Amino acid sequence: xxxxxxxxxxxxxxxxxxxVEITECCLQEGLSPAEIISLGILKGLDTVGQKxxxxxxxxxxxxxxxxxxxxxxxALNSALKTSVRKPIGKAVAGTVQGDVxxxxxxxxxxxxxxxxxxxxxxxxxxxxxxxxxxxxxxxPDILILSCLYTLTMHSVEDTIIALQKAGLKGKVKxxxxxxxxxxxxxxxxxxxxxxxxxxxxxKKAAELLNLQGTSEGKHAKGRSFRNFGKKSLLxxx
Numbered sequence: 128x129x130x131x132x133x134x135x136x137x138x139x140x141x142x143x144x145x146x147v148e149i150t151e152c153c154l155q156e157g158l159s160p161a162e163i164i165s166l167g168i169l170k171g172l173d174t175v176g177q178k179x180x181x182x183x184x185x186x187x188x189x190x191x192x193x194x195x196x197x198x199x200x201x202a203l204n205s206a207l208k209t210s211v212r213k214p215i216g217k218a219v220a221g222t223v224q225g226d227v228x229x230x231x232x233x234x235x236x237x238x239x240x241x242x243x244x245x246x247x248x249x250x251x252x253x254x255x256x257x258x259x260x261x262x263x264x265x266x267p268d269i270l271i272l273s274c275l276y277t278l279t280m281h282s283v284e285d286t287i288i289a290l291q292k293a294g295l296k297g298k299v300k301x302x303x304x305x306x307x308x309x310x311x312x313x314x315x316x317x318x319x320x321x322x323x324x325x326x327x328x329x330k331k332a333a334e335l336l337n338l339q340g341t342s343e344g345k346h347a348k349g350r351s352f353r354n355f356g357k358k359s360l361l362x363x364x
Contacts, residue, residue, distance in 0.1 A: 130156060131167045134199075138171025139178075141191025143198050150199045157332070160203045164237055168199055172230075193230050200233055215244035216336050219261055220271035221249030223282035229306065230333065232273040239271075239332065252279035255282070256265040262295050267275045268336050272318075277287035283308070284316040291317070304328055 128136075130153050137146035153163045175192045177219050178184035216241055229319050231253050236246050247265060249257065262270055270290070274283050283303055290296045296317070303313055304322040313321035322328030332338075 129243060131158065131163070132170075134163065134167035135171035138168055138192055138195050138199070139174045141188065141195050143191075143195045146195040146199050146344065147202050150202045154203075154206055160206050161238065162170070162364070163203060164200075164234060168196055168201065168234050169325065172196060179284075188316040194229055197233070200237055203237060215243040216233075216268040216332070217245045217247075217265065218269045218271055218332065219247045219249065219258070219265055219267040220273065221253035221258065221278055222251040222252055223286060224252055224254045225282050226273070226275055227251045229273075229277040231325075232277065235271065235291055235304065235322070235328045238325045238329045242260075243322060244332070255286040258286050259289050259293045259295065262290065262299050263293070269302055271298040271302065272303045274303070274308060277307040280307055283312075283318075300332075301330045302332055302335060348356065 130149055132145060134149040134153060137149055150163060150167075153167065154160075158166075172192065175184060175189060179189060218236075220232060220236055220239075222229055232248075232251075236248055239246050247267070249261060258270065258272075261337065272283050272286055274280055287301060289295070290299070290301065300319045301317075302322055303318045304319040304324075308321060310321045320331040321332045
């Protein structure tokens with residue numbers, strides 16, 4: 128069994144120690160952080176999700192897999208920071224008010240960093256007013272809103288409305304995502320984009336900022352992005 132397949136299985140088993148050791152092994156073998164996430168961690172989480180749906184896994188099983196995932200992402204963090212030199216854009220992200228889940232958001236942000244974005248993570252349960260405050264201060268290219276529960280979808284809309292009232296809606300692109308989110312919902316609240324998953328989220332962010340064409344993001348410092356999106360992490364794993 129290859130290291131990347133062993134990593135996926137360690138995530139499924141929730142074996143934190145094994146998962147971290149294999150992650151470090153994968154880095155030593157020359158695999159990029161993006162490949163480790165898409166081919167190892169996400170594959171493992173997909174299996175966990177399938178086991179949950181078939182009642183093979185229950186909350187304790189999912190929690191240990193989530194812990195293993197968090198530790199692996201932390202281990203990859205330093206590698207991601209050293210693999211990217213100049214930011215192609217600046218992103219602020221957070222899980223909306225009332226929602227305390229961050230695994231999905233964290234994976235998206237790891238992909239964003241791997242793709243060259245400078246990322247500011249506001250964490251979980253972020254109030255609309257705090258999003259507005261940070262956007263005013265940091266002046267990001269894009270704001271990413273994560274939501275897992277149907278009951279907290281209103282917080283996504285509340286944040287979009289808060290941006291509009293603050294006169295920021297046209298100054299920052301908004302990208303939303305999460306289990307209950309759909310393109311129809313994104314359109315209905317005036318969000319600029321919707322990402323189905325981590326890979327799609329990065330691709331949509333690039334499209335929103337015209338990084339796949341001749342235009343340049345305001346943090347790009349004159350770089351060309353004609354080939355952006357051709358990296359393996361932007362393709363389906």
